[in-house]
Amino acid sequence: MIRRAPLISSALALGVLLAACSDNASKPAGNAGAAQPASPVGVITLNKGSFPVTTILPGRAETFQTADIRPQVSGLIREIVFKEGGEIKKGDLLYQIEDAPYIAAVEQAKAAISKAEASVPSAESNLDRYQRLVGSGATQIEFETAKTTLLQAKAEVESAKAALSAAQIDLDHTRIIAPFDGIIDQTAYNVGNVVSANQTTALTTIRQLDPIYISLTESSTNLLKLRDAMAASDIKGAANVVFHLILEDGKEYNQQGKLDMSKQVVSETTGTFIIRVLFPNPDRVVLPGMYVRATVELGAENGYALPQLATSRDANGRLTAQFVSAEGKVETRAFENSSPSNNSWLVTEGIKDGDQLIVSGLQSITSGMPVKPVPMKITDNGVVVAADQPAAGDAQKPAAN
Structure with a gap:
């Protein structure tokens, strides 16, 4: 009897456990089996169009001209x-340099002119007299001497006038302008x-800031690609290339630049090519020494523009973006080829009209996750706002990702 008690107790416990399992199996699944809720994400609808093809070059501002005043x-x-x-x-x-000595020099030069001019009439009269007496009381030598004297008198006048001009120039230079x-x-x-x-x-230095030069740097290899792109585009001549400037704070400068053909040199030490662009600078927004970026338009191409704020790069350097699939889930797409187009990337493959690109809420989603698309738009300032939101007011506030 003593040995049977543990066996009976174990059998009873096992029976209770199996009954409990049977009861749990017969009940419907609770919250653990519920479907994952769809997260709202902001999307824009893509459509094929013609977009500018651009390239961005780093550069630095330089003065248009500088003068050391001496x-x-x-x-x-x-x-x-x-x-x-x-x-x-x-x-x-x-x-203003003290000009009293130079004024005195001018007056002295004027007096020297008067003195020289006073001897001319006498020399002319003497020459006329000897000319009448040649052959009848005056020798040819005396006549020639009188002629030489007159020429010397006139030369003294011209010399005095030159001295006056020099004295006047020195006097003018006492005023440094x-x-x-x-x-x-x-x-x-x-x-x-x-x-x-x-x-x-130098006494001081003057710098002309309007217009202002922007010296852009590019590798000589990319320069050849840039020239090929220009040749293949609708741009007729380098002088017609338009440059847009992006300042240090990320804002676009409101003036357009033109290529300056006077300086195009490949550095022998770095192998980089320097392109100098001339920008109007009426408000002196751009100052010498500023680091900037210049965007140059090389033409246009048909494709789809993906805003840079909605894209990233994978480990292989490919452009990636998140889309909403036909099943309402996050779909990650990678693009082998892409071209810069202002604040977007231009792609020609892997997208069709009507595809929805996710532009906000990117930090809280993963590939394959169900999402609920919410129509959005991107303002000219690169801010994501609701599609039905007016341009003013909250349109200036960035949307949270």
């Missing part, structure tokens, strides 16, 4: 007229300092 005469600085760091116009007075419009630096000399003609140290 004195052309020696003397003491009597007056400094400009405001350091201010805007100046061509012909504005910058420095701006050679062109621009922005002026601080002065290296103050009132009371003595300066020398053509000294090595």
